[in-house]
Amino acid sequence: xxxxxxxxxxxxxxxxxxxxYAGVGTMTVSRAxxxxxxxxxxxxxxxxxxxxxxxxxxxVVASLLASxxxxxxxxxxxxxxxxxxxxxxxxxxxxxxxxDGYTTLIIETYHYHKNEAQLINALYSQNLAxxxxxxxxxxxxxxxxxHRKTLPIINIGIQSYSCINxxxxxxxxxxxxxxxxxxxxxxxxxxxxxxxxxxxxxxxxRLHGWHRAMLAHHLPTHRIINxxxxxxxxTGSELLPEMLLNWPELDALICTTDExxxxxxxxxxxxxxRVPYQLAVCGFGDSEFSQxxxxxxxxxxxPAELMGQHTATLxxxxxxxxxxxxxxxLSFLIPIIKTRASL
Amino acid sequence: xxxxxxxxxxxxxxxxxxxxYAGVGTMTVSRAxxxxxxxxxxxxxxxxxxxxxxxxxxxVVASLLASxxxxxxxxxxxxxxxxxxxxxxxxxxxxxxxxDGYTTLIIETYHYHKNEAQLINALYSQNLAxxxxxxxxxxxxxxxxxHRKTLPIINIGIQSYSCINxxxxxxxxxxxxxxxxxxxxxxxxxxxxxxxxxxxxxxxxRLHGWHRAMLAHHLPTHRIINxxxxxxxxTGSELLPEMLLNWPELDALICTTDExxxxxxxxxxxxxxRVPYQLAVCGFGDSEFSQxxxxxxxxxxxPAELMGQHTATLxxxxxxxxxxxxxxxLSFLIPIIKTRASL
DNA sequence: TTATTTTTTGATAGCGCTATCACAATTTTT
DNA sequence: AAAAATTGTGATAGCGCTATCAAAAAATAA
Numbered sequence: 001x002x003x004x005x006x007x008x009x010x011x012x013x014x015x016x017x018x019x020x021y022a023g024v025g026t027m028t029v030s031r032a033x034x035x036x037x038x039x040x041x042x043x044x045x046x047x048x049x050x051x052x053x054x055x056x057x058x059x060v061v062a063s064l065l066a067s068x069x070x071x072x073x074x075x076x077x078x079x080x081x082x083x084x085x086x087x088x089x090x091x092x093x094x095x096x097x098x099x100d101g102y103t104t105l106i107i108e109t110y111h112y113h114k115n116e117a118q119l120i121n122a123l124y125s126q127n128l129a130x131x132x133x134x135x136x137x138x139x140x141x142x143x144x145x146x147h148r149k150t151l152p153i154i155n156i157g158i159q160s161y162s163c164i165n166x167x168x169x170x171x172x173x174x175x176x177x178x179x180x181x182x183x184x185x186x187x188x189x190x191x192x193x194x195x196x197x198x199x200x201x202x203x204x205x206r207l208h209g210w211h212r213a214m215l216a217h218h219l220p221t222h223r224i225i226n227x228x229x230x231x232x233x234x235t236g237s238e239l240l241p242e243m244l245l246n247w248p249e250l251d252a253l254i255c256t257t258d259e260x261x262x263x264x265x266x267x268x269x270x271x272x273x274r275v276p277y278q279l280a281v282c283g284f285g286d287s288e289f290s291q292x293x294x295x296x297x298x299x300x301x302x303p304a305e306l307m308g309q310h311t312a313t314l315x316x317x318x319x320x321x322x323x324x325x326x327x328x329x330l331s332f333l334i335p336i337i338k339t340r341a342s343l
Numbered sequence: 344x345x346x347x348x349x350x351x352x353x354x355x356x357x358x359x360x361x362x363x364y365a366g367v368g369t370m371t372v373s374r375a376x377x378x379x380x381x382x383x384x385x386x387x388x389x390x391x392x393x394x395x396x397x398x399x400x401x402x403v404v405a406s407l408l409a410s411x412x413x414x415x416x417x418x419x420x421x422x423x424x425x426x427x428x429x430x431x432x433x434x435x436x437x438x439x440x441x442x443d444g445y446t447t448l449i450i451e452t453y454h455y456h457k458n459e460a461q462l463i464n465a466l467y468s469q470n471l472a473x474x475x476x477x478x479x480x481x482x483x484x485x486x487x488x489x490h491r492k493t494l495p496i497i498n499i500g501i502q503s504y505s506c507i508n509x510x511x512x513x514x515x516x517x518x519x520x521x522x523x524x525x526x527x528x529x530x531x532x533x534x535x536x537x538x539x540x541x542x543x544x545x546x547x548x549r550l551h552g553w554h555r556a557m558l559a560h561h562l563p564t565h566r567i568i569n570x571x572x573x574x575x576x577x578t579g580s581e582l583l584p585e586m587l588l589n590w591p592e593l594d595a596l597i598c599t600t601d602e603x604x605x606x607x608x609x610x611x612x613x614x615x616x617r618v619p620y621q622l623a624v625c626g627f628g629d630s631e632f633s634q635x636x637x638x639x640x641x642x643x644x645x646p647a648e649l650m651g652q653h654t655a656t657l658x659x660x661x662x663x664x665x666x667x668x669x670x671x672x673l674s675f676l677i678p679i680i681k682t683r684a685s686l
Numbered sequence: 687t688t689a690t691t692t693t694t695t696g697a698t699a700g701c702g703c704t705a706t707c708a709c710a711a712t713t714t715t716t
Numbered sequence: 717a718a719a720a721a722t723t724g725t726g727a728t729a730g731c732g733c734t735a736t737c738a739a740a741a742a743a744t745a746a
Contacts, residue, residue, distance in 0.1 A: 690745065690746080691742105691743080691745080693742070697736105697738090699735090700733105701732105701733085701734085704730090704731085705731100706727105706728085710725075710726100711722100711723080713722065714719100714721065714722075715720065
């Protein structure tokens with residue numbers, strides 16, 4: 001009836017205090033909280049009273065240490081450049097994981113470039129089930145996370161790392177190649193590319209797809225602006241005049257995001273340039289905006305919803321390897337072109 | 344030279360293993376990791392070799408328990424309804440906290456409505472420094488979080504709770520009131536309101552502001568659509584025809600978000616309704632879109648940047664109460680109307 | 687040289703909880 | 717009724733780490 005262990009006084013109310021107050025052993029209190037059906041009604045009520053009277057709050061950290069059980073917690077490290085299509089991928093992933101009882105923590109590294117050690121420590125201080133690197137391009141951060149690797153890591157959106165368990169690479173280059181080929185097939189020949197956020201791998205992938213398609217069809221690839229500005233409405237509006245000045249013969253303009261294309265559309269309205277008759281415009285991402293703007297934007301998107309679900313499956317398989325690992329068929333993950341009036 | 348404690352074998356490599364391998368005590372290894380300057384070069388090198396050879400990874404949970412030190416970690420619980428202006432507030436808050444060395448974890452409750460217990464457990468399992476409830480409206484979740492309160496909680500965006508330390512309430516109602524008064528001052532009389540996301544307190548606040556302004560000027564308040572749909576481009580496009588059908592006399596339409604207003608603008612283009620000559624349109628939030636669309640949107644915004652910084656200050660003061668708590672002047676937190684061509 | 691201060695080092699004892707197992711209390715079976 | 721199975725309960729011993737303090741080693745002063 002008496003734990004004999006000595007205890008320091010940290011001011012915190014512990015299981016032991018509750019047990020003493022209720023006149024039972026600590027284990028009975030522990031059980032009353034975690035598996036109440038294994039404690040008799042009489043004691044359970046007494047314990048509940050003690051908890052209420054003392055205002056006891058469980059210490060989850062101690063519980064984690066003692067039980068060595070992993071939290072059903074998955075951290076997603078990400079930057080803030082995510083455009084619409086990547087955001088859908090992330091949402092789909094979160095929803096799928098939530099269905100299996102996993103909570104997703106999002107950490108935006110944007111704020112912590114100067115304090116990586118702290119980020120790493122934060123990541124590893126919570127008995128995570130896994131870490132997802134979502135379009136993280138900072139190699140220092142990746143290196144440090146992988147170096148302390150004690151759990152499954154999954155890398156989405158940038159080049160593969162052999163030291164990482166799962167690498168998922170949405171093929172933005174292919175999507176842009178398909179879109180560009182579609183534009184060419186429609187008869188356009190003076191096709192420009194407007195790319196922003198040039199510092200990010202994702203956008204260079206899209207640029208690369210355009211480049212491949214143009215070369216494959218023996219078309220010139222010089223009509224291009226590759227800017228370091230954000231891929232936003234404002235940037236689109238701002239850069240259209242520059243494109244038109246440099247290449248007045250332009251008959252189609254492909255933008256690396258729908259937001260850029262939206263800015264371009266607005267600027268066309270302002271200048272009374274008729275889309276698509278004087279200039280065809282395409283976006284990337286199949287955002288909601290692209291569906292309702294005037295004219296609606298032709299755009300392309302990867303099946304982000306499906307990709308998210310598939311990624312969740314892979315991740316859960318990694319966490320619980322007992323699940324059968326029949327290789328899933330990924331051929332359905334092909335980009336989809338949305339044909340609309342802007343072309 | 345020898346710890347005598349018995350140890351179970353959990354398969355994990357511990358400080359003890361490293362110490363044994365390096366021929367030193369566990370405390371020396373612990374120090375070599377946390378305060379290397381307090382360990383002699385010779386031992387430090389030996390210990391580093393042991394760590395590398397054995398592939399030792401520190402167990403942060405055990406460290407947290409033993410040292411009882413709080414993680415510099417703040418969790419933000421939020422939903423996904425956040426529109427542009429709330430997003431800026433959140434970013435500003437994160438940036439300010441990051442400057443003081445705090446890492447922000449974002450948890451989107453949207454996915455976890457069915458699993459609140461899990462959410463609470465996730466929250467309390469990481470020795471957080473504080474919890475931020477960011478536009479969380481679900482009373483069950485709030486109640487459960489507050490019930491286990493062991494650390495500072497801050498509530499942003501909805502009505503005050505007396506049991507919560509800090510309540511921050513951006514005055515969206517005032518902002519909308521000011522915007523509506525401005526529209527009235529411009530001579531418009533048949534003013535409608537388009538409100539989406541009616542289920543959220545935030546949007547009802549904005550609606551309420553419009554209502555107050557209209558009543559104060561003895562103008563009718565029946566020209567209103569208060570929909571349960573998302574506050575998006577698509578909803579704006581979809582609902583404009585309904586407004587025009589119901590109230591053909593409409594000369595100004597105020598929307599509760601810039602996105603709704605954007606959808607309305609697009610639908611106006613499609614129907615060749617000239618903005619602002621046939622219909623004036625206003626948004627809410629001063630989003631980037633509102634600045635570059637055609638015509639640019641008149642809109643209103645709260646000083647989200649400042650509010651975020653101020654909130655961070657309050658929060659840090661709560662975490663470290665030793666800082667002097669001179670009441671800060673909040674009168675500068677007034678909404679700003681952005682006058683643009685759509686009105 | 688010896689006495690004193692400073693720096694390094696490690697054995698010990700928990701942090702608050704849970705796994706384990708043995709023993710008591712109850713229920714079921716023979 | 718006694719024997720066997722089931723359930724309820726609590727003392728004990730850690731989980732992997734760090735605070736503490738005393739002892740040892742090194743540096744400085746006398």
